[in-house]
Amino acid sequence: MNAVQEDIRSGLADIVNEIAGVPHEDVLPHKTFADDLDVDSLSMVEVVVAAEERFGVTIPDEAAGRMKTVSDAIDYILAQH
Amino acid sequence: MQPIDRKVVVTGVGATTPLGGDSTTTWQGLMAGRSAVRLLTHDWAADTPVKIGAQIAVEPADCLSRTEARKLDRSAQFALIAAREAWADAGFTAPAGEDTSVNPDRLGVVVASAIGGVTSLLQQYDILRDQGVRKVSPHTIPMMLPNTQGANVGLALNARAGVHSPVSACASGAESVGYAIDMIRTGRADIVVAGGTEAAIHPLNMAGFGNMMAMSKRNDDPAAASRPYDSARDGFVIGEGAGVVVLESAEHARRRGARVYAEAVGQGLSSDSHHITQPEPTGRGIAAALTALLDSSDLTAAEVVHVNAHATSTPRGDVAEVKALRKVLGDAMDHVAVSATKSMTGHLLGGAGGVETVATVLALHHRLAPPTINLDDLDPEVEADIVRGVPRALPDGPIAAVNNSFGFGGHNVVLAFRTV
Numbered sequence: 001m002n003a004v005q006e007d008i009r010s011g012l013a014d015i016v017n018e019i020a021g022v023p024h025e026d027v028l029p030h031k032t033f034a035d036d037l038d039v040d041s042l043s044m045v046e047v048v049v050a051a052e053e054r055f056g057v058t059i060p061d062e063a064a065g066r067m068k069t070v071s072d073a074i075d076y077i078l079a080q081h
Numbered sequence: 082m083q084p085i086d087r088k089v090v091v092t093g094v095g096a097t098t099p100l101g102g103d104s105t106t107t108w109q110g111l112m113a114g115r116s117a118v119r120l121l122t123h124d125w126a127a128d129t130p131v132k133i134g135a136q137i138a139v140e141p142a143d144c145l146s147r148t149e150a151r152k153l154d155r156s157a158q159f160a161l162i163a164a165r166e167a168w169a170d171a172g173f174t175a176p177a178g179e180d181t182s183v184n185p186d187r188l189g190v191v192v193a194s195a196i197g198g199v200t201s202l203l204q205q206y207d208i209l210r211d212q213g214v215r216k217v218s219p220h221t222i223p224m225m226l227p228n229t230q231g232a233n234v235g236l237a238l239n240a241r242a243g244v245h246s247p248v249s250a251c252a253s254g255a256e257s258v259g260y261a262i263d264m265i266r267t268g269r270a271d272i273v274v275a276g277g278t279e280a281a282i283h284p285l286n287m288a289g290f291g292n293m294m295a296m297s298k299r300n301d302d303p304a305a306a307s308r309p310y311d312s313a314r315d316g317f318v319i320g321e322g323a324g325v326v327v328l329e330s331a332e333h334a335r336r337r338g339a340r341v342y343a344e345a346v347g348q349g350l351s352s353d354s355h356h357i358t359q360p361e362p363t364g365r366g367i368a369a370a371l372t373a374l375l376d377s378s379d380l381t382a383a384e385v386v387h388v389n390a391h392a393t394s395t396p397r398g399d400v401a402e403v404k405a406l407r408k409v410l411g412d413a414m415d416h417v418a419v420s421a422t423k424s425m426t427g428h429l430l431g432g433a434g435g436v437e438t439v440a441t442v443l444a445l446h447h448r449l450a451p452p453t454i455n456l457d458d459l460d461p462e463v464e465a466d467i468v469r470g471v472p473r474a475l476p477d478g479p480i481a482a483v484n485n486s487f488g489f490g491g492h493n494v495v496l497a498f499r500t501v
Contacts, residue, residue: 018147019148019151020148021146021147021148042152042219042220042223043152043219045219046218046219046220049215049216052215
């Protein structure tokens with residue numbers, strides 16, 4: 001991961017920690033939101049809205065639906081920058 | 082075939098109230114005759130004519146994880162805290178199934194409120210108006226539905242025999258306990274966690290109740306504002322919190338060697354069909370509920386020694402209730418110690434029936450009737466033996482107690498418990 005990717009990962013980790021209570025250091029790129037991080041479908045909507053605000057991007061529902069892992073989210077956010 | 086013993090007993094109690102964060106501290110507050118009514122700390126109280134209430138003693142954020150709390154309406158937070166206490170008090174160490182002494186298929190939950198997830202509904206409406214659609218929480222609907230408290234307690238305890246939230250305004254908590262008794266009686270469940278909760282201290286409710294002239298405006302003396310049966314009473318004082326009990330078939334409790342607080346003898350239900358908010362002045366509907374209780378159970382008027390009255394401190398309601406009690410209990414009413422615990426807790430609306438069920442059960446268990454405070458000048462129309470100022474010892478031997486709850490809409494629910 002380069003520095004930009006790490007910044008996004010760290011920002012997502014803050015969000016997931018706030019919403020799902022998962023320790024910051026456990027929010028790693030290969031982790032899946034639903035199974036590994038216990039973010040259910042309703043909470044995932046919260047994660048997406050918080051990520052939009054934090055990173056200044058727009059994440060349509062279809063794109064959000066394809067974000068299975070933290071890495072998917074990092075890649076999508078990076079591509080919007 | 083042996084007849085099945087469908088007797089229902091209470092094996093656990095839990096509460097979080099303006100007097101304390103659990104049933105023990107709540108009971109201690111009641112015994113001490115302590116008022117929990119204060120000036121409200123909310124900023125908006127500067128603009129509402131009624132500025133007093135009984136806020137929860139221990140904020141739920143101190144008892145729940147942040148991630149758990151953020152998906153729950155405040156009323157469901159209270160319910161979950163009270164339910165977990167009752168569950169542990171009944172001797173269970175984990176949700177049903179995980180604790181192998183409880184079969185999830187035989188566990189029910191009946192927990193309700195008067196106004197549902199009203200705080201969440203209004204908060205999210207503010208967000209919709211001020212910040213737009215995208216910012217509305219995806220948890221809004223399950224947080225505001227009127228079944229939100231029962232549903233979340235059921236989920237937390239892994240209840241699969243049925244989860245219900247019967248809504249009947251300020252009788253909701255008592256109706257829940259009554260429904261739970263029936264679930265066990267009819268064989269639908271062996272254990273039912275039941276009670277009531279409310280979190281409705283919000284400016285909209287304060288404005289609405291205030292404008293209907295239902296609330297005390299004794300802002301200059303909050304601790305004296307809730308004064309059931311006193312000649313100078315001028316309305317109820319809002320409170321918040323929850324009370325929950327674990328009901329269990331006597332057979333199931335016996336099998337697992339559970340500690341039993343009391344028997345849940347039965348319930349009586351009726352409706353006034355008189356006015357949407359005003360009590361029927363003669364107490365006709367309340368008397369019908371009390372009569373239904375006596376007719377449908379083995380309870381006799383003679384064994385009733387204590388009533389935890391609905392008594393909200395409104396001019397009309399307090400009198401109608403006492404008239405009904407005297408009409409149905411007759412001469413037996415002379416040896417009934419009547420307590421109005423709302424004088425200390427305020428009126429917890431849908432939570433009242435739950436908290437007062439806990440108080441009634443503990444009164445039998447400890448053989449002590451809680452006091453009614455602020456009763457300086459007894460209304461001459463109140464022909465009852467009110468427990469004034471300090472607790473009163475209840476007699477030895479088998480005794481029973483009645484817990485009354487009534488709600489806007491004319492709902493009358495009376496519950497009876499007896500020592501075992």
